[in-house]
Each structure stands twice: as structure tokens, then as C-alpha cells.
Amino acid sequence: xxxxxxxxxxxxxxxxxxxxxxxxxxxxxxxxxxxxxxxxxxxxxxxxxxxxxxxxxxxxxxxxxxxxxxxxxxxxx
Numbered sequence: 001x002x003x004x005x006x007x008x009x010x011x012x013x014x015x016x017x018x019x020x021x022x023x024x025x026x027x028x029x030x031x032x033x034x035x036x037x038x039x040x041x042x043x044x045x046x047x048x049x050x051x052x053x054x055x056x057x058x059x060x061x062x063x064x065x066x067x068x069x070x071x072x073x074x075x076x077x
Contacts, residue, residue, distance in 0.1 A: 006071065013067040021057045042067075 003014045039055065042065070046053040051069035 009071050011067075011069045011071055013065075013069075015065040016062065018062040021059050021061045021063055023059055024055065024057050039065075 001014075001016045003012075003016075005012050043053040043055075046067050046069060049069050051067060054066045055063070056066075057063040
């Protein structure tokens with residue numbers, strides 16, 4: 001499930017699945033070589049734009065990725 005909406009000068013994105021999930025503590029503790037670039041790359045790009053990235057997952061319960069990115073004020077640019 002993918003939800004995208006604009007709200008109060010922000011872009012909100014939620015990606016949710018009902019897959020097998022994974023152990024977040026293990027993913028956070030993993031070295032750069034073990035962790036891969038997918039989630040880390042997403043987090044880094046969101047932070048680059050001044051946004052917030054959160055991740056929820058547990059074995060057997062799927063995964064939720066929430067992203068909030070500020071939008072440029074209208075009339076600027």
C-alpha cells in the first residue's frame with residue numbers, strides 16, 4: 001500500500017506491506033556492508049531535503065516506511 005498526500009506545506013508518504021518483516025535492531029546494528037543501500041539510501045535522501053524518515057518492522061508483521069519532506073514555499077524558486 002502506498003499513500004501520498006500534500007498537507008500544510010509537506011509531502012507525506014507511507015509505504016506499508018504485510019510481508020515477512022525483519023528485525024529492526026539487527027538492521028540498525030548492521031555494518032554498511034551488511035545493511036545494503038536501499039533503506040539507508042532512502043533515509044539519507046529524505047534527510048538531505050530536511051525531511052523525516054521512520055521505519056517500523058518486526059519479523060512476521062510487515063513493514064511501514066513513513067516519509068515527511070517539507071515542500072518549497074509557493075512563489076519561491
